[in-house]
């Protein structure tokens with residue numbers, strides 16, 4: 001890679017290695033060129049230290065409630081075949097802050113990356129009014145079972161146009177939606193994706209429910225991610241740990257939408273969990289680490305035996321050091 005294009009991701013990680021929280025500053029400095037990057041890393045590496053991984057010191061963007069809508073899904077509704085569930089998704093270009101001071105020119109559904117959580121119960125009729133308010137042709141491709149003309153592949157929606165997707169929600173499980181316009185790699189990486197939950201006819205047992213969409217951002221345009229995250233901003237749940245209760249099951253609807261990298265993962269400290277791949281059967285694995293390729297998703301159920309602060313992160317250490325890590329605060 002030439003000097004004119006700045007440092008490679010590899011160099012960035014090597015530079016950030018002594019201090020996890022230095023990574024965002026490395027990203028910040030990319031815009032300013034190689035020399036400034038070295039200055040930033042040196043300064044912050046010396047000043048921050050490992051204590052910077054927790055609390056106010058973490059250089060994550062946003063406030064404590066900014067991700068509430070993406071993290072906490074709407075409640076499930078009882079089984080009622082034929083009920084209509086309506087959503088409006090609007091494609092919009094938007095600059096979003098993916099790490100403290102680092103802006104990414106995203107393509108979004110409704111202004112956020114990931115887009116809003118779409119939820120239905122099996123046998124609901126899902127009706128999604130899609131409007132393209134962006135600068136490029138887009139679609140919505142829903143994973144699941146539906147008619148060919150509802151697949152979001154051939155019915156390209158140009159800027160200023162709209163399209164209504166309508167199909168019965170099935171099968172139950174954790175699914176996803178994303179743009180399927182070409183080049184697909186670009187339309188996904190730019191941020192057009194989200195979680196799509198279909199609840200089973202027999203309700204799942206009560207739990208504290210969370211959504212985690214794993215993603216990444218290439219902020220210097222070299223085809224490699226500079227930041228990794230859950231639901232958008234790097235290091236967010238390190239700065240704002242997720243409060244859960246020891247007495248209640250924690251259920252996480254998780255999907256991997258990371259572009260460029262072949263796999264992503266989720267690892268939990270101090271506890272094991274049940275993992276239901278795709279969430280569409282009763283089959284589960286009991287583990288503390290799962291691996292996900294792009295489009296792979298499932299449901300995690302955790303019963304914490306101990307109170308306290310527990311880390312969760314990608315077990316690609318590199319991803320964790322570039323933003324994909326956080327904490328559960330388990331309270332009695």
Ligand SMILES: [Cu+2]
Nearest residue numbers: 138179181187
């Ligand atoms: Cu698109």
